[in-house]
Amino acid sequence: DGGITQSPKYLFRKEGQNVTLSCEQNLNHDAMYWYRQDPGQGLRLIYYSQIVNDFQKGDIAEGYSVSREKKESFPLTVTSAQKNPTAFYLCASSNHGQPQHFGDGTRLSIL
């Protein structure tokens, strides 16, 4: 079955540590996205990529970094500069103008 796989499902970060969240899709979608979901705030866009080797900042990119070396992969790194990283992170993919398909999410917590 085609879909989006996010791993791990739960992740814990120590102070000052960078962590990387994985997102892989086998839907052959050109565009991929990372969102952060916080209670009462809905989904906020962190980064998105419309094509391999290119990506743009979303609304809350500070403290995060991404890469898009392969079409099917769009990993997100939460750096130590992100002061409030505890959240639920969602990855999505789509083709131009089409609805986005979402992964199951990664819940990141601080130790």
Next chain:
Amino acid sequence: AQSVSQHNHHVILSEAASLELGCNYSYGGTVNLFWYVQYPGQHLQLLLKYFSGDPLVKGIKGFEAEFIKSKFSFNLRKPSVQWSDTAEYFCAVIPFSGNEKLTFGTGTRLTIIP
């Protein structure tokens, strides 16, 4: 930049009641509109979408939404809700400008009482 407003943060209904969730967006150009649903413990799923044509669109599980361009609205409706409709509902907008940024509303939590 576009924005999406969902004014109902938490809605509580009894089974068989009718549902209408509000969604308003701000963007002057052509848009594609979506409603997504997130059931407890599950990932976001597409409920329905509007691209063009008939402004009344029907989605899965008996949901429908009406696009009213003059009001910049895309309200979600269901004539008779079920306990299994308990979930969080998100309205989303993407402009037709070539910028692929999808903007979400803050979501509406729907609780159905059996």
